[in-house]
Structure formats: structure tokens, C-alpha cells
Amino acid sequence: MSNNGKNYLNKNIIGLSLTSLLTDISSESVYAVIPFYIKSLGYGREIIGLIDGVGELTASIFKYLSGFIAQRVGRLKLLTVIGYSLSAFSKPFFALTKHWLEIMIIKIIDRIGKGIRTSPRDTLLASSASKEFRGRAFGLHRALDTIGAALGPLMAIFLLMYFKYVGVFLFSIIPGSLAVLILFCVVKDIEYKPSKKSSIEAEKYGFDYLFWLFITSIVIGGLAGYTQSFLLIRSNEIGWSEEFSIAFLVLSNLFYASLAYPVGYMSDLIGGYKLYPLVFALQSLGSFFIVVTTNHYTPIIFFLIYGAYMAFHDTLMRIMTSTYVKKYLRAKAYGIMHGSYGLSALLGYYIVGRLYDVYGYKTAFTYTSLMSILGLIISIVLIYKTHSKIRG
Secondary structure, three states, X not given: OOOOOOOOOOHHHHHHHHHHHHHHHHHHHHHOOHHHHXXXXXXXXXXXXXXXXXXXXXXXXXXXXXXHHHHHHOOHHHHHHHHHHHHHHHHHHHHHOOXXXXXXXXXXXXXXXXXXXXXXXXXXXXXXXXXXXXXXXXXXXXXXXXXXXXXXXXXXXXXXXXXXXXXXXXXOHHHHHHHHHHHHHHOOOOXXXXXXHHHHHHHHHOOOHHHHHHHHHHHHHHHOOOOHHHHHHHHHHHOOOHHHXXXXXXXXXXXXXXXXXXXXXXXXXXXXXXXXXXXXXXXXXXXXXXXXXXXXXXXXXXXXXXHHHHHHHHHHHHHHHHHOOXXXXXXXXXXXXXXXXXXXHHHHHHHHHHHHHHHOHXXXXXXXXXXXXXXXXXXXXXXXXXXXXXXX
């Protein structure tokens, strides 16, 4: 099919979705075992949170920079290929690490790759489907991406049993390389760089208050520090093995994958901003559930809630970014959105990790739940303000 943007089942959407699927098989096989690998080296949860946070910080800085670069030069595919290549070829080097600083350095390189690719890739996705199909395009992309995120930990369970951590790290090069090959051969670049007149007009009007209100909610979500690493650790503390804890993450990702396309479809029908409060409601519910129950089987439930949260969060934040900005500010907007989330997540992950180590899981997840409630309030205000602007 052509890449004319009139539908969402074109080569670009399918090619980018398959690239993300394979990349997530590579990445999630590694990141499912990293918290346990760090613990096996003798480090605590604070280090786990710090490494996650620095990774998010690095990715955020480069998401921000690549958004501005794409805005200026318009080379969406080139930036996307560079980003995926860095990630694909860095992760096997985890096999050589013996110290947390070495782990952090390799994660930084991988997250540089993620940062470089994310904003131009999302711009390429948004530009490959017309407005009435954009939710479904992002929903399909997130669904395949998350199928990869489910298959990766499954592979990790098998490799961990027979080949230990080193086998997991070395395996990651195979799907990562295939992802770069598909991206290079299948996806076509889209002329994005605006004319001088369009660029001047877009910059003149800039971003309105609804976009910045949306960004405020994104920052609150990042500060909540709600990440899979702490869920994996909590599951292990309740009594499940590393392999079973990773299996729960697989279940979570499968649930995410099953919901991502319906979320995108509903967004096309009624507007993503109307669904947005569910992001924070699910985030708060999952955290509260962890605080109030210690039953042996509860990890199954809080991983399912996490999967639902991620489906709404990851799909809607991309759809809504393109909703609140003009076409020729889209790359810059994606850079600001991704950058803002990652910078706030750096602090959020560290806070939760510190609270977890010093005061225990109940304090850590109570903090997460309260921050989520604040985000919920802001998202409800966003609905009201968006409605008011539409009526006006």
C-alpha cells in the first residue's frame, strides 16, 4: 500500500511496528533480568532505581535534542536508523560487566540510541497516517511493540535457565540486528521539513496552554516513579522466583498488547483526551493495591494493572502530543513531551528507590499512588479546558 497517509496499514506503519517488535524482544529480554543481575553483584534497590533513572535521563535529553534536530533538518528516517543501530549493538556488552558503573555506561549508550530514534520515529508514524486513523496507527505500533516486550522476557526465562545472564545479553544482538535491517529496507522517509513560510507561521503561534497543561501531567506521571523494576523486585520479595516474576511481566505485556489497539481505536472515535484520566487512575490503583495486600498470588493482579496502565499511557501520550500542536511543530513537540517525561522519571525512580530502601515498599508505593492522584486531577482539568476550547 502507499504511504499517502490515508490509512494506517501502509508500509511505513507496518515496517516501524515490526522494527519496534524486534527491538523490544532484544531490549526486554535484557531489561527483564537486569534488576536481578544488579542484585547478584551485591547492589541494592537504590542502585537499581539510579540506573533506571539515569537511563531515562539520557534518553530524555536525546529525545529532546532529536526532536529539535528533526524539526530543523527533516531527516526522520536517518535519525531513526542511527538510534535503533546504537541500541542493537550496545546491549551484548552487558555480558562483560561486573560493576554497577559499567552497567550504567552501557545502559546510557543504549538509551542514547532510544533517545535519538523516538521523537523522529513518532513524527514519522504521525505523518504516515491521516488524523482520523492516527489513533489506530499508534495503537497498532504499540501493540506489536509490546508483543515484542512479552516475547523478550519469555526468551530471557529460557536463556536464564540454560545460559545464565551472559546468554541473555548475547542473544539480544539477533533480534536487534533484524530490526535495523527491516527499518532500513522497508520504511520510506517522509518529507517533513516545512517551508520557510510554514515554519515562521508555526513558530509564531508556538504551543498553546493546553499543550503545556498536558506536559505538566506528563511530568507528574514521571515523578510517580512507577516502573517495572520495582514490581519485579516486589514480586520476588513476596516469594516468587526470578523466572516466575519475569513470567508475570510477560503476562503484563501481553495484556498491554491486547489493549493498545483498542485504546487507539477508541481515541479515534471519541478523542484521546477523554480517555487520558484512566492513565492516572490505573497508576494509582496499581500502587495502592501493592500497599494494601501481601497475598502470594497478588503479583498476577498488580502486573495486569500495570499492563493496562502502560497501554493507556504509552498510546495516549503519543496521540495527544500530535493533537495539541500544529503539524510543523510536531517533531519539536515530541521532543519536549518525551524529554519532560524522562527528566521527571529520573527523579521519580530515584525517590521511589530511596523510599523503598529506607522506609519499605508501603511508603514507596503510597508516594506513587498520591502523585498519580495529582496527575488524575490535572487530566480532568485538561478534559474541561479542551472541551471549552472546542466549543469556543
